[in-house]
Every structure is written in C-alpha cells, then in structure tokens.
Amino acid sequence: MNWSQLLSLKRFGDTQKRLRNEQDETRLGFEVDYDRIIFSDSFRSLQDKTQVVPLSKTDFVHTRLTHSLEVSVVARSLGRIVGEKVLLKHPNLIEEGFKMNDFGAIVATAALAHDIGNPPFGHSGEKAIGEYFKSGNGLKYKEYLSAKQWQDIIDFEGNANGFRILNESKSGSIGGLRLSYATLGTFIKYPKESLPKKPTLHIADKKYGIFQNDIACFKEVAQELGLISSGNTENISYRRHPLAYLVEAADDICYTIIDFEDGINLGLIEEDYALEYLIKLVKNSIDSKKYHQLKFKKDRLSYLRALAIGTLITEASNVFLENEEAILKGEYQHSLLDKCSFEAQINDIIKISVEKIYKSREVIEKELFGYNIIATLLDVFLTALNNSFENKITNYDKLILNLLPESIQKPQETTYLRILSICGFVASLTDGYALQLYKKLKG
Numbered sequence: 001m002n003w004s005q006l007l008s009l010k011r012f013g014d015t016q017k018r019l020r021n022e023q024d025e026t027r028l029g030f031e032v033d034y035d036r037i038i039f040s041d042s043f044r045s046l047q048d049k050t051q052v053v054p055l056s057k058t059d060f061v062h063t064r065l066t067h068s069l070e071v072s073v074v075a076r077s078l079g080r081i082v083g084e085k086v087l088l089k090h091p092n093l094i095e096e097g098f099k100m101n102d103f104g105a106i107v108a109t110a111a112l113a114h115d116i117g118n119p120p121f122g123h124s125g126e127k128a129i130g131e132y133f134k135s136g137n138g139l140k141y142k143e144y145l146s147a148k149q150w151q152d153i154i155d156f157e158g159n160a161n162g163f164r165i166l167n168e169s170k171s172g173s174i175g176g177l178r179l180s181y182a183t184l185g186t187f188i189k190y191p192k193e194s195l196p197k198k199p200t201l202h203i204a205d206k207k208y209g210i211f212q213n214d215i216a217c218f219k220e221v222a223q224e225l226g227l228i229s230s231g232n233t234e235n236i237s238y239r240r241h242p243l244a245y246l247v248e249a250a251d252d253i254c255y256t257i258i259d260f261e262d263g264i265n266l267g268l269i270e271e272d273y274a275l276e277y278l279i280k281l282v283k284n285s286i287d288s289k290k291y292h293q294l295k296f297k298k299d300r301l302s303y304l305r306a307l308a309i310g311t312l313i314t315e316a317s318n319v320f321l322e323n324e325e326a327i328l329k330g331e332y333q334h335s336l337l338d339k340c341s342f343e344a345q346i347n348d349i350i351k352i353s354v355e356k357i358y359k360s361r362e363v364i365e366k367e368l369f370g371y372n373i374i375a376t377l378l379d380v381f382l383t384a385l386n387n388s389f390e391n392k393i394t395n396y397d398k399l400i401l402n403l404l405p406e407s408i409q410k411p412q413e414t415t416y417l418r419i420l421s422i423c424g425f426v427a428s429l430t431d432g433y434a435l436q437l438y439k440k441l442k443g
Contacts, residue, residue, distance in 0.1 A: 001225075001226050001227065001228060001239075001241075001242065001328045001329075001330070002226065002328070003086060003090055003093055003098075003328075004092065004093065004096060005224075005225055005226040006182065006185065006225050006226065006241060006242065006243070007020070007093070007098060007102065007106070007182050008180065008181045008182050008185075008224050008225055009023070009029045009030070009180050009181075009182065010180065010181045010224055011029075011175070011178045011179065011180055011181070012167070012174070012175030012176070012178050012217075012220075013174065013175055013178065019096070019097070020096050020097035020098050020102070021096060021097035022097075023097070028102070028105065029180050030102055030105035030106050030109065030180060030182065030183065031105050031109075032180075033105075033106075033109040033177075033179045033180055033183045034105065034108060034109040034112060036177045036178075036179065037109060037112050037113050037116070037166075037177065037179075038112070040116075040177060042116050042117075042165050042428060043065075043068075043112070043113070043116055044065075045428060045429070045430050046063065046064035046065035046068055046115060046116070047063055047064075047065040047430070048063065048430035048431055048432045048433070049063060049064035049065070049115075049118065049119075049120055049122075049430055049431055050063070050064065050120065050121050050122040050125075050431055051063055051064055051066070051067045051122070051255075051259070051262075052122070052259050052262050052263075052357055052358070052363070061262050061265070061266065062258060062259075062262055064115045064118060067115065067254060067255070067258070068111070068112055068113075068114065068115050068116075069112070070254050070258060071111045071112075071114060071247075071250045071251050071254045072108045072109075072111040072112040072250075073108070074111070074250040074253055074254055074309060074313060075104075075107040075108050075110070075111035075246060075247055075250035076104040076105070076107060076108035076111075077104070077313050078107060078246040078249060078250055078313055078316060078317055078320075079103040079104035079105070079106060079107030079108060079243065079246055080100050080101060080103060080104035081313070081314075081317040082103055082243075082246060082317050082320055082321060083099075083100040083101070083102065083103025083104060084100045085321050086103065086324070087099070087100060089324075103243065106180075106182050106183055106186050106243055107186060107243050107246045107247055107250070109179070109183050109186075110183055110186035110187040110243070110244070110247045111247045111250050111251065113162060113166060113187055114162070114187065114189075114247055114251055115158065115162070116162045116165055116166070117158045117159065117160070117161030117162025117163070117164065117165050117427065118158035118161075118162070118427070119156075119158065119161075119374070119426060119427035119429075120370065120373075120374070120427075120429050120430060120431040120434045121366070121367060121369075121370030121371075121373070121374070121431060121434070122367065122370075124367035124370055124371065125370060125374060125427070126156050126157065126158055127371075128370060128371040128374040128375060129153075129156040129374060129378065129423055129426065129427070130153070130154045130155055130156045131371070131375075132374065132375045132378045132379070133150075133153045133154050133419075134154040136375055136379075137375075137379050138153070138378065138379075138382070138419075141153075141382075141415055141419060144415035144416075145415060145416050145419075146212070146416075147195060148193060148194055148195045148212050149212050149416045151194035151195045151197075152194045152208075152211050152212055152416075152420075153419055153420075153423065155194055155197075155208070156423060156427075157190075157194070157207055157208055157209065158427070159188070159189055159190055159207060159208075159209040160194075160208060160209050160210055160211045160214070161211075161423075161424060161427050162187070163184075163187065163188060163209060163210060163211075163214055163218070164211055164213070164214050164420075164424065165424075165428075166179055166184065166187065167184070167214065167217050170407055171407070181221050181224045181225055182225070182241075182243075184221050185221055185222070185225045185227065185241035185243075185244070186241050186243040186244050186246075186247060187244070187247070188209045188210075188218070188221075188240070188241065188244060189204075189207075189209060189240070189244050189247065189248055190204060190205070190206060190207045190208050190209035191204060191209055191210070191218070191222065191227065191237070191238040191239070191240060191241075192204065192205060192208050192209065192210065192231070192235075192236060192237035192238065193208055193210050193212065193215065193235065193236045193237070194208040194211075194212075195235070196235060199235075199237065200230075200333075201333060202230070202239075202333045203240075203248075203333055203334055203335050204230075204237075204238070204239055204240045205230075205237065210236065211420065212416070213416070213417065213420060215236055218236070219236070222238050225241060227239060227240075227241060228329075228330040230330065239330030240327075240330070242320075242324070242327045242328060245320060245327060245332075245335070245336055246316070246317075246320065246336075248335055248336070249312075249316035249320075249335065249336040249337055250316075252335060252336075252337045252346075253309055253312045253313065253316065253337070254309075256312075256337075256346055256349055256350060256353075257278075257305055257308045257309055257312070257349075258305070259353050259357060260274065260277075260278070260349050260352070260353050260357075261301055261305055262357070263352075263353060263356055263357040264297075264301060265301075266357075268356045268357050268360050268362075269352060269353075269356045269357070271297055274352070275300065275301075275304065277345070277348055277349050277352065278304040278305075278308055278349075279304065280345050280348075281308045281311060281312075281342055281345045281346075281349070282304060282307040282308050282311055284311070285307050285310070285311060286304075286307060290303070291303060291304075311342065312337065312340070312342065312346075315336075315337070315340035315341060315342060316336040316337060316340065318340075319336045319337075319339050319340050320336055323339075370431075370434075372438075373434050373435060373438040374426060374434070376438055376441060376442075377426050377429075377434065377437060377438060377441070378422060378423070378426055380400055380441055381400060381403075381404065381422045381425065381426070382418070382419065382422050383397070383400075384396075384397035384398075384400040384401050385401065385404075385408075385411045385418050385421075385422060386411070386415075386418060388401060388411050389411035389418065403437070404425060405425065408421040408422070408424075408425060
C-alpha cells in the first residue's frame, strides 16, 4: 500500500480526481467528513446509548457520545504525531500538498464515527440481536438466507452496521454521507465479510466489518485506496488501512482508562486500589509532589487520567512508526497497544474493569433487561413487515408499521434486506427510546 493512494479524497459519485493541492484550506475535504458525521441523526442518538452502565442515572458516567468525542480527540493527536513523521519519510506527500493535520483529521473523523452503528444497551445489544435469530423466534428465517447472510445476522456487528449507515443510499440521498474514501477506509477496523470466521490470527480478521449487502460499496473503496486483498475469489477479506490501527488504539486507550475511571466514580472499584494501578502506568511521568497536593479524589483521578492517556498516545504512535513498513505491507498482525511497553499494566486494568464493572450486578441486571427489550422489538416489527410483504397484514401490523421510519415501512423484496432494515432500525434506537417503545408495545 502507498500513502498517496491511501489518502484519497474521492467521494461516492465523483467523476474527477480530487487533488490535495487543489483543496480549499478553509474547508478541507477531510474536515467536511467530520462535520457531516457531527450533524447526522445517527451520531446524535449516541447521547443516550450505553458505554458501560445501561440506563445510568448518574451525571458522570460516559455514554457512547462522550466516549466517541474523547476517542476522536485522542485519535487526532495520534494522527498528527504519525502524520508529521510519515511526511518526513515520504516527501512526495508534501509535494502533493498533504499536511500533518490531514492525518489528524482523517483519524479523528473515523474515530468519531467508530461506534455509530452500535445498538442500545452496549455490546450486549449486539449479542441480543444475534441471539434472537440464533436461538429465539428469528430462527425461522434461517432457511431463507444464504450462509453468509445468516452469519451477518446471528453475529450482528456494530462495525458493519456503522459502515452501512455511513454509505446507505436513500431517496434523494445517494451514497449516504458521501465521506472521503480515506476516512471510510480508516473507519473499517475489520475489512472482511462474516465468513469465514477468524481465518487467521491477524487483528483485521478478529471480527467482520461488511454486511453482504454492502460488499460492492466496500470493494470500490478498497480498490480506490489500494488495500491489500487477503481473501480469494470466494471470500472478501482485505488488510487494514494503516490509519485504522490508530483509530483502534484511540478506542483502546479511552475504554481502558476512562471505563476504569467510571468504575471508581461509581464506587465499583476502591479508590486507593485503583489509583495504585494507574500510578504504575504513569510512574515515569508523574510529578509526585503535585499529585500529593491534590486533596480531592476527582482531581487526583483527572491528573492520573491525563498522564495515562498521554503516555499511551506516545506508546501507540511509537509502535506504529516502528512498524510502518510492515503495516503498509499488511503484515503487522497486532493492535498497537498489544505490543507497547505498558502491555502488562493495561491488561491488569482491563482485568479489574471486567471483574468489577462489566460483571457488576447493576450492569448485568440492566443488560438482561436489554435482551428482553430487543427481542420483543425485533419480533413485533419483523412480523409486521413480513406480513405486509406477504399480504397478510392485520390492523395491528398497520399500527406497528407506522412506528417505523417511512424509509423502511415499505417491505423490500428479499427476506435478508427486510431483516437487515429492522435490525438497523432497532440498532438505531437510544436506550431510553427502546425502553419507551417496549413499554408501549406491552401496554
């Protein structure tokens, strides 16, 4: 892969090449991408979607929205640090007009959108959608789908749903948000279809990122960017856009440190115990005198959090730059933090978060509630849409269909597309609105 191609400004529908030297510096294409995501309905709904604790009543626990904004800020720093070094190493990029901030803008935008396809109730929401089809009432649809279409549904993936949201054509809006292909490529952490599952140990094969219905769109993006194919004629699989590693690192940094901070603020993790682990992470940069002058827990946490994030930004960017050549060849198989010098400390913090936060009674009880809500919504809306397609619609079905967005009230021709549209609708709901809909349907 080469950087000139990877930094493509092309958008869906372009008939002429967009050159960096010809860009308006006051309204740069990569920054336009950021604006389009910020103003989208799908991004706004993240304000009431779970990051760690579903339906939290506190005012300091992170939502998907605050998490995404923080990841974007960290990603921008990573992009600029890497961009500065890449430009020095590849001076042809400077001649073409590329700047350090271009890298920051691309990575920040992809990071801003990284959770845009996630359903309500956190990662349990993805599992709840899959379980409805794998072992619930949705099992009856299996006979109507191909093996790969079925895998899309039973392993419903927020990353793939995010790519669909960014590119989904609607009446009067062809090509979705029409983001630059550099941003779209950076967004895709797992550039493969759902089967085969985990064909290699490469980090890009850990999950999937493309629904069957979006393969043509993805292939156009991959071809424009010059991504390396790792599949064959039967299976779609590519190596990552190099900047996708930075998006992943920014996400890893934020959920490692900030989820941990949430656990402390919620009282799920003892402060003294937790601070000890954070101090291990920043032992090389902490100002002990300044730290001990801070009287309040909130201030001590904020100080350590800032130091920890700064430390990990430096680590992740160093690992990227040390392995740039392997990354461009598609040969680097790990996440950046997996190979940094603080790997052991990060794993310790994640282990505590799993035990004390993700498996806490409060989180588990609300995730169970989310399972019931999602299964009910899928069942009611899918039944109504399929009854409409088969001309078996009842008065109740007609009322149910009126609750759907107009764009999906008219059933599509295939079972797969009808299922995908309803899964997409349920995934778009906020935690609060999903709960409200559920209560209305239950009377």
